[in-house]
Amino acid sequence: MAWLADSSQSDKLILVLAVTNLLLGLYHWRKGHWGADYLLARDQQFLLIKPKGLGVVGKKPVHKIDITRLAKIQVAGKVVSFFYQSGHAIDVFLSRQRLASFVLEVVTLVPTVELVKLEHPPKGESI
Known part of the structure; x- marks a missing residue:
């Protein structure tokens, strides 16, 4: 000292x-407060994902997802992945508090796409 x-x-x-x-x-x-908050909008055939507030710093300003080429939406942990028919994916990382409302909003905007939820085994257990 x-x-x-x-x-x-x-x-x-x-x-x-x-x-x-x-x-x-x-x-x-x-x-679990760590993670950006996002705004969602639908524009004809595109789903627009824009970071809100300070989430813009160090991130792409807009994810523009073509809904006609979207195969499925997958939720695993705190990550929502948008999979195209070609196999490519766009990942969006969220906080635990925002995850449920974000998924509900996505399903409301894009109701025709399959939603897959992956459950992780409890800690200490293997698959």
């Missing part, structure tokens, strides 16, 4: 802010 006594006030403030950010980040990660 001698190094802390020798440092200036601004160094101490930076250290306190860094530790606070680390603790808040761990809390949100553990509670």
